[in-house]
Amino acid sequence: MAMDVVHDTQKGYRTILHCMSRPGTIENVSEIADKVTVSIECLSATFVTSLTLLDREVSFSVVGGDTKKMEELFVAYTMATSASLKTADYVFITKQASKEQIISVFQNVKTGTLINPQQSATIILETEYLSNSGNLLLTGPGIEDTEEVSIANNEYWLEARNNVNSEYPLGVDMILLDEFAHVMCLPRTTVTKIREV
Amino acid sequence: MKNKTHFALMDEGSKKEIRRATLKAVAIPGYQVPFASREMPIARGWGTGGLQLTLSIIGKEDVLKVIDQGADESVNAVNIKKLVHHTTGVETTTETEDATIIQSRHRIPEVPVTEKQIIVLQVPIPEPLRLVEPSEMKTKQLHGEKEYSGAWLMLFEQIMKYGKTATYADHPVFVHDRYVMAPSPIPRFDNIKMNDSKALILLGAGREKKIYAVPPYTKVTSLAFEDYAMEVESFAGKHCSLCHSTDVFLDELVNEETNVTYYQCNDTSNCLATLNEKEKVVEVGIGNA
Numbered sequence: 001m002a003m004d005v006v007h008d009t010q011k012g013y014r015t016i017l018h019c020m021s022r023p024g025t026i027e028n029v030s031e032i033a034d035k036v037t038v039s040i041e042c043l044s045a046t047f048v049t050s051l052t053l054l055d056r057e058v059s060f061s062v063v064g065g066d067t068k069k070m071e072e073l074f075v076a077y078t079m080a081t082s083a084s085l086k087t088a089d090y091v092f093i094t095k096q097a098s099k100e101q102i103i104s105v106f107q108n109v110k111t112g113t114l115i116n117p118q119q120s121a122t123i124i125l126e127t128e129y130l131s132n133s134g135n136l137l138l139t140g141p142g143i144e145d146t147e148e149v150s151i152a153n154n155e156y157w158l159e160a161r162n163n164v165n166s167e168y169p170l171g172v173d174m175i176l177l178d179e180f181a182h183v184m185c186l187p188r189t190t191v192t193k194i195r196e197v
Numbered sequence: 198m199k200n201k202t203h204f205a206l207m208d209e210g211s212k213k214e215i216r217r218a219t220l221k222a223v224a225i226p227g228y229q230v231p232f233a234s235r236e237m238p239i240a241r242g243w244g245t246g247g248l249q250l251t252l253s254i255i256g257k258e259d260v261l262k263v264i265d266q267g268a269d270e271s272v273n274a275v276n277i278k279k280l281v282h283h284t285t286g287v288e289t290t291t292e293t294e295d296a297t298i299i300q301s302r303h304r305i306p307e308v309p310v311t312e313k314q315i316i317v318l319q320v321p322i323p324e325p326l327r328l329v330e331p332s333e334m335k336t337k338q339l340h341g342e343k344e345y346s347g348a349w350l351m352l353f354e355q356i357m358k359y360g361k362t363a364t365y366a367d368h369p370v371f372v373h374d375r376y377v378m379a380p381s382p383i384p385r386f387d388n389i390k391m392n393d394s395k396a397l398i399l400l401g402a403g404r405e406k407k408i409y410a411v412p413p414y415t416k417v418t419s420l421a422f423e424d425y426a427m428e429v430e431s432f433a434g435k436h437c438s439l440c441h442s443t444d445v446f447l448d449e450l451v452n453e454e455t456n457v458t459y460y461q462c463n464d465t466s467n468c469l470a471t472l473n474e475k476e477k478v479v480e481v482g483i484g485n486a
Contacts, residue, residue, distance in 0.1 A: 006204050010256045013216050017254065021223045021397040021412040022312075053220075055213050114341030118221040118230045141226050141373050141415035144393075169375065173224040187224035189373065 003035040005051065012052040016175060019185040024138045024147025026130050030181035038077075041070050042094050043126050045177040050074050053090060053122075059083035060090040063105055064097025064126075085109060088121055095126045099156045106160035109172055117169040120188075124175045128152035130182045140190040148195075149184065151176060158192060205252040206284040211235050215253040215408065219399060222410040227372025228340070229323050229407040237403065238280065244302055245403025247319035248277055251300045254315060254399075255281065260288045262296035267304045267446070267463035274302070291466045299396075303366065305387040307445050307467040310396035312413065318381040320402035323409065325369040325379040345377045348420060356425050368427060369420045372411060377420065386430045386446045391417040437462040440471040 003009075015027045033044035040047055042062075054060060056079040062070045063085070070092070071082045085091065085108045093102055105123065112120035134150020136158075165171035171188030186192075205212070211233075218232040237245040255261065261281055265274035269291040277300065278289045290296050293308040300317040310316060326336045329347035339347065348369050355363040362368070366382035370391065380388055381400055391398060391411055398411040411417060421427040436443045438459045445467065447460040462468035 006209065007257060009209070010205075010212075010254075014254060014256060017216075017220065017223065017397075020220050021410075053213065053217060055210055057210075057214060058217070115337045117225050117228060117341075118218070120221075122220070142223075142412040144414045169225050169228060173220070189224065189226065 001035055002037065003032060003048070003051065008032045008035065008048070009052045012048050015183055016049070016052065016185065019175075019183050020142075020173070020187055022142045023140060023186055023190040024132075024143060024149050024184065026132055026149075026182050026184045028180070028182055033181040038073065040073055041066055041096075042092065043177055043179060043181070045181040045183065046092060046094070046124060046126055047073075048181075049124055049175060049177065049183075050078060050080075050090075050092070054078035054080035056080060058089040059087060060092060061085050061088035062092045062094065063101050064094035066096075067094070070094070091121050091123045093123060093125045095128070099153075102157045103160045106157060106164045106172070109164070111164055111167075111170040111172060114170070117171075120170065120172055122173045122175065124177065125157075127154075127176055127178050129180070130176055130178045130184045135195040137193045137195055138186075138190050139193070140187075142187070143190070151184070152178070158194075161186070162192065202284045204285060205255055206238075206280070207235060207249070207252050211249075212253045215249055218408045219250065219253065219410065222399070222408045223397070223412050225376075226412055226415050227370075227376030227378040227409060229378075229402075229409045231406055232408050234403045234406040239276065241404040242321065243273060244277060244300070244319040246401030246405075246408070247300050247302070247317045247403075248280070248401075249403060250317045250399050250401040250408065251277075251281060251298055252284075254317075255285055255287060255298060257285070257287065259285075259297045260290050260295055261298050261300065262290050262293060262466075263300045264304055264306070264464075264466075265302045267448075268465045270465065292470075293466060303382045303384075304446070304464065305383060305390045305398075307462075307464040308470075310390075310394065312395045314396040316394075316396050316398045318383070318398065318400045320379065320381040320400045320407070321404070322367075323379055323381075323400065323402040323405050323407040325367075325377050340376060343375065348377050352420060352422070352425075356422070362421065362425060362427060371416075371418045371420060373415055373417075378409065378411075378417075380417075384430055384446055385419070385427060388417070388419045388427070389429070393417075432460070435460045437468060440468050440475065442468070442471055 036044040109121040138147040165188045174186040176184045218230045222230045263274040263278045265271040293306040419427040446463045
């Protein structure tokens with residue numbers, strides 16, 4: 001069965017909204033992702049996210065691997081415009097992205113201005129796995145006490161993220177997706193700390 | 198010919214735009230994100246901001262409750278509920294516990310909200326600094342610079358004039374120690390419910406084209422001076438004339454025939470639930486006798 005652009009994107013959005021308002025919470029969009037029949041270089045969950053958030057009013061950029069095909073597909077399905085890293089509203093980082101490429105995203109994306117902090121990029125990052133047991137501790141709005149999470153290869157970008165979010169309210173918000181269609185969000189307000197062993 | 202309306206009335210492009218603004222609002226608690234407020238089949242100023250938020254988040258499995266000044270059955274609440282039901286087919290309810298989305302005009306329900314719920318508040322004037330600065334350009338700059346002298350001065354002047362802060366509703370709050378926010382004209386009694394709320398709170402101002410949010414478990418403090426704390430409406434010695442509750446927000450009413458002042462719960466569904474609970478206790482009591 002094909003993806004329903006009305007109801008499935010609504011479900012996808014509610015999942016992202018739930019995760020964005022409760023950083024560290026891991027939800028699953030596999031029910032929708034399983035309906036994706038398009039042959040695409042990225043994870044199905046990434047494609048679901050693109051259909052949920054993109055339209056012709058916004059721009060995006062893809063980083064990692066063969067991005068051309070992905071860009072063409074996103075444009076065809078959502079009518080969003082492909083843009084440079086510095087101006088894109090949504091930046092998709094695929095699993096194929098190298099450490100250097102990921103760091104370069106954080107160094108170059110737009111972080112908004114003090115008058116318009118919402119004019120900042122949202123980074124959609126693909127990762128191998130997300131789980132609720134690990135050595136990464138999250139605190140901030142949306143978290144009652146502390147959330148304990150584990151994100152594959154977070155050492156690649158955690159410091160770069162902290163740097164880009166150091167001047168709140170400027171910063172970037174992240175939507176993390178894994179191979180099992182798990183979703184987790186890290187808005188700019190979330191403070192990360194690595195637990196000392 | 199009557200065409201079938203699209204699910205949740207709005208076209209998908211409009212929903213997406215509101216959804217994107219909402220996500221940014223959640224990521225920057227208390228900051229007013231501008232959005233392209235759509236024309237709604239109700240007049241601006243009658244909850245179009247709240248309605249657009251509700252329509253953008255609602256799905257087939259949701260259960261909707263709409264309240265207007267605490268009442269489930271007022272014209273505004275009933276019309277919004279009907280509109281959403283006709284265009285989505287979702288169930289509506291008056292029970293706070295059963296709802297997944299609670300759209301409210303100026304009250305946060307008495308029954309504690311849960312993590313499964315989203316509260317959508319309708320906002321007439323989202324800008325807490327509007328009374329001290331008419332220019333939108335300048336208020337945006339003041340927020341950017343965290344320059345809130347105007348808000349403090351407003352409260353200070355009230356203290357000088359009346360000996361206390363004299364805001365009735367819409368007493369400004371500080372969100373996540375960064376943004377001063379208008380909590381929508383909820384009574385001061387409800388301000389405390391925003392602090393570390395279990396539910397996500399979304400606020401929408403249709404006429405003013407702004408969306409802002411308070412994520413769950415976020416620090417929200419009412420603006421107050423060390424020596425002049427914010428005073429919550431006091432109902433000491435008063436109770437609801439119907440259910441006799443004392444720890445709730447009460448409306449003051451006057452019996453036009455006898456001129457006697459009496460009080461009644463503002464939250465009608467909570468009042469009814471309390472009455473039903475009492476009824477049950479009496480029935481059980483009779484059954485056991």
